[in-house]
Amino acid sequence: MTTIQTKKELNEEFKNVKYILTSSMRIKLLLAVYENSKNLEELRKELKKPSATILHGLKELENINLIKKSQKYYELTSNGYLLTTNMIKLIENWYSINRNKTFWNNHDLTDIPEEMLKNIYLLKDVEYENSTTSDLSNAFTKYIKLISKSTELQIILPIYSENHFKHMIRLLNEEKFKKIELIVSKRILKSIKQNTDLNNALLKNKKVKINCIEQDLKVFLTRSNNFMSLSLFFKDGLYDDSQILIGKDENAMKWALNLFRFFSD
Known part of the structure; x- marks a missing residue:
């Protein structure tokens, strides 16, 4: 092409x-x-x-x-x-993009593979959530509520976030999860290893599998047994924790699984 x-x-x-x-x-x-x-x-x-x-x-x-x-x-x-x-x-791709045009327009899409962008119609029924000046943590709070109801997680984690790790470890300790599979960059894995608490709670936990890749991705994807979510980075390189797409239908789950497999294979 x-x-x-x-x-x-x-x-x-x-x-x-x-x-x-x-x-x-x-x-x-x-x-x-x-x-x-x-x-x-x-x-x-x-x-x-x-x-x-x-x-x-x-x-x-x-x-x-x-x-x-x-x-x-x-x-x-x-x-x-x-x-x-x-x-x-x-038509469905156009509808999907236009329905959440604020989300797509504001973010860097370069790390989403071309084939996944061609199939963006699979996300036509996802819901857009964003934080507001009156509730700065709205998107993050909804995300934590969703993973709290999950038993399995597959996550492309492009940031070192102790806040995310804290909730992940809490739910592991509460025996909420059967399995967590993370995809992280070498840089993030190095930071996890340097933190004794994270090293013990994640790297030494048999329920946690970590796949390490070379590149620093600009895609934060979560796929569980009952939902998927996607958040991205601004075009200036900063991670945006205020906007998130959340999907629970079969097509959205399929799209998320394909994206996860793209980077894990």
């Missing part, structure tokens, strides 16, 4: 994509027959448009091999199905 040849090809294909996206009728027709084939009457009732308008749009899509007619029913071709699937993904 970085070669000159590929960029030229992408520019050419953009003309075809633009042809689809600049017509609401063409988009609606593709979405209407995405899961089931439909006849003209069904399309007219669903789209609330006259037959002539619908037939014109169908003819345009037939001409570029995205829709075909079988008997009296219209259905997607294989090309149409592939294009519509990715168009839905684009």
Whole structure:
């Protein structure tokens, strides 16, 4: 995707994509027959448009091999199905980004792998939490409440935070956790080893597994048995503890697991 040849090809294909996206009728027709084939009457009732308008749009899509007619029913071709699937993904990605645009706009995304950014639609149902001037610890408090109800944790920990460690150790001592898996940089691991209390409570605890990586990441991810959360760094390099995304649905959990595995494998 970085070669000159590929960029030229992408520019050419953009003309075809633009042809689809600049017509609401063409988009609606593709979405209407995405899961089931439909006849003209069904399309007219669903789209609330006259037959002539619908037939014109169908003819345009037939001409570029995205829709075909079988008997009296219209259905997607294989090309149409592939294009519509990715168009839905684009729409959901756009929705996901726009729904939490304050969070995404304010932070450094460079350490989130490209493939994960392409699948940001999986986070479309997460909730945005932020601290306020009247409650500076709101985001952190909600985070601690969530891990307190968890039994397993997978964490990409990009900061050395005694406050986070304190709660983690407390919950370990209370036998709340079955397992904790941490991904930390060499710098942070060195700091943990130099702190006798942390060294004893974490490194010598059989329930805790620590994966050490070379780089200092700018992603704070937590995935448990019942939630995921994501917080990031400002673009100036400072960690932002005032804003957090929290998800509990299957898609958000899947996204978090894939990100954790990316850095742990």
